[in-house]
Amino acid sequence: MNEVLGHPSTKLDDVVHQRVRLGILAILSEADRVEFTYIRDRLAVTDGNLNRHLQVLAEAGFARIEKRSQGRSRTWILATREGRAALGDHLARLQQIIDATKELS
Amino acid sequence: MNEVLGHPSTKLDDVVHQRVRLGILAILSEADRVEFTYIRDRLAVTDGNLNRHLQVLAEAGFARIEKRSQGRSRTWILATREGRAALGDHLARLQQIIDATKELS
Numbered sequence: 001m002n003e004v005l006g007h008p009s010t011k012l013d014d015v016v017h018q019r020v021r022l023g024i025l026a027i028l029s030e031a032d033r034v035e036f037t038y039i040r041d042r043l044a045v046t047d048g049n050l051n052r053h054l055q056v057l058a059e060a061g062f063a064r065i066e067k068r069s070q071g072r073s074r075t076w077i078l079a080t081r082e083g084r085a086a087l088g089d090h091l092a093r094l095q096q097i098i099d100a101t102k103e104l105s
Numbered sequence: 106m107n108e109v110l111g112h113p114s115t116k117l118d119d120v121v122h123q124r125v126r127l128g129i130l131a132i133l134s135e136a137d138r139v140e141f142t143y144i145r146d147r148l149a150v151t152d153g154n155l156n157r158h159l160q161v162l163a164e165a166g167f168a169r170i171e172k173r174s175q176g177r178s179r180t181w182i183l184a185t186r187e188g189r190a191a192l193g194d195h196l197a198r199l200q201q202i203i204d205a206t207k208e209l210s
Binding site: 005006007009010012014017019020022023026027029030041042043044087091094095097098100101102104 | 110111112114115119122124125127128131132134135147148149192196199200202205207209
């Protein structure tokens with residue numbers, strides 16, 4: 001690809017960009033760790049759907065799933081350092097697209 | 106979904122959000138109409154891939170494909186008024202996610 005000609009959208013990583021996963025990473029950036037059910041409810045997705053997207057993030061090294069039992073069992077999700085950096089990079093690229101489009105209007 | 110609890114990412118429309126289609130709409134916002142080959146080269150996608158995404162945008166009423174023959178045949182793509190509005194709304198929602206995440210850091 002011609003770097004001068006290229007468009008910033010070509011640098012967006014689908015692992016982060018996909019709507020539900022972008023939501024997950026944004027929510028995870030709000031705290032050290034977040035409960036599975038809290039993410040599910042904020043994103044209005046099913047358990048199965050959330051699990052599938054968490055799996056993709058975990059495989060990319062961007063999120064970790066921790067099951068803890070203290071009385072009742074809870075599943076906690078946290079973003080790794082790499083996941084937080086990937087979100088930051090991604091949002092910077094989106095900002096670039098927004099700014100370029102704004103300049104035109 | 107609880108509106109107070111909900112996350113802005115849940116309002117992102119996949120038709121616009123998908124990486125290649127977001128790139129197409131952003132490029133189309135730069136001019137009245139753009140040649141097929143120019144979009145293909147800037148996004149570094151194949152003809153087939155670009156065609157598939159243009160079809161999705163056309164079916165949503167966001168883009169129009171026009172074939173014109175003057176000497177050599179050219180395919181022009183343009184964003185409809187609805188497509189330009191959808192991109193504007195989408196970028197505003199992305200800005201909301203970016204700003205909310207920035208507040209935390």
